[in-house]
Amino acid sequence: MDNRPVLFLDSGVGGLPYCYHFHRDNPGEALVYLADREYFPYGSRERPALIRRLTGLLNHLRREYKAKLGVLACNTASVSALQSLRDSFPDLPLVGTVPAVKPAVETSKKRHIGVLGTARTIHDPYIAELAARYGPDCALTAIAAPDLVDFVEHRYAAAGAEERLLAVLPYIEEFRRAGADAIVLGCTHFLFLLDTFRTAAGDMSIHDSVEGVSRRVEALLDQGNLRADPEAGGRTAILLVTGSGPLEPSWQERALAFGPSAMAGMLI
Ligand code: DGL
Numbered sequence: 684m685d686n687r688p689v690l691f692l693d694s695g696v697g698g699l700p701y702c703y704h705f706h707r708d709n710p711g712e713a714l715v716y717l718a719d720r721e722y723f724p725y726g727s728r729e730r731p732a733l734i735r736r737l738t739g740l741l742n743h744l745r746r747e748y749k750a751k752l753g754v755l756a757c758n759t760a761s762v763s764a765l766q767s768l769r770d771s772f773p774d775l776p777l778v779g780t781v782p783a784v785k786p787a788v789e790t791s792k793k794r795h796i797g798v799l800g801t802a803r804t805i806h807d808p809y810i811a812e813l814a815a816r817y818g819p820d821c822a823l824t825a826i827a828a829p830d831l832v833d834f835v836e837h838r839y840a841a842a843g844a845e846e847r848l849l850a851v852l853p854y855i856e857e858f859r860r861a862g863a864d865a866i867v868l869g870c871t872h873f874l875f876l877l878d879t880f881r882t883a884a885g886d887m888s889i890h891d892s893v894e895g896v897s898r899r900v901e902a903l904l905d906q907g908n909l910r911a912d913p914e915a916g917g918r919t920a921i922l923l924v925t926g927s928g929p930l931e932p933s934w935q936e937r938a939l940a941f942g943p944s945a946m947a948g949m950l951i
Pocket residue numbers: 693694695697698723724725726727756757758759760800801804832869870871872
């Protein structure tokens with residue numbers, strides 16, 4: 684039994700749906716969520732800079748919070764830095780977030796998938812490799828959507844359904860024009876817009892990695908005998924935000940919804 688927290692990390696609020704999902708199925712696990720807003724957006728950063736940043740954050744979080752496992756709840760961080768972080772932290776199990784290319788390829792009837800992510804993610808050779816591995820007969824259209832990342836981070840929580848739909852539609856239309864019929868949400872921020880994507884997509888299918896990431900974390904907890912003691916009680920959930928201030932009140936409410944003792948703080 685191990686009551687140390689599981690750490691989730693993203694450039695901002697994007698990893699929260701991953702954290703919620705894991706928490707829903709594993710309510711006895713303590714959590715630390717870090718929104719690295721000071722360095723947002725990760726999508727426009729160079730790989731070496733991201734590796735340096737994430738190495739520094741993980742060093743700090745390990746020291747302060749003694750995490751037993753880390754989740755890079757961010758596709759950009761995962762494709763850019765996961766391997767390097769695993770090399771630097773060999774005794775910390777790390778789970779990455781990778782665009783759900785495989786289920787999209789398996790679903791696509793037109794043999795054409797779309798991936799929506801940050802520029803850093805979609806231009807990483809790993810994405811083309813994934814597509815070639817799972818669907819060599821499948822075309823790939825990859826679109827960078829920094830505006831949509833920014834929309835979720837700063838405007839989503841206060842936006843209405845119409846505004847959300849308008850934010851998503853241009854991307855759906857671009858994928859449709861290209862001929863794709865299975866769309867991968869390749870940035871964790873877009874999970875907040877899952878229902879909107881489904882509404883806008885009509886008969887195109889939408890794919891994400893939330894379930895897969897949760898199952899992978901659970902498997903590693905089981906393999907390493909790292910599960911929290913269900914009898915221990917007193918689960919904590921801590922929200923950390925880098926930069927000059929806490930999350931906006933609208934986000935704060937959402938973030939706090941999953942933990943009785945969550946707090947916002949400044950770090951580094
Ligand atoms: N949420 C992150 C991802 O999954 C990136 C957003 C950003 O550009 O910071 O890629």
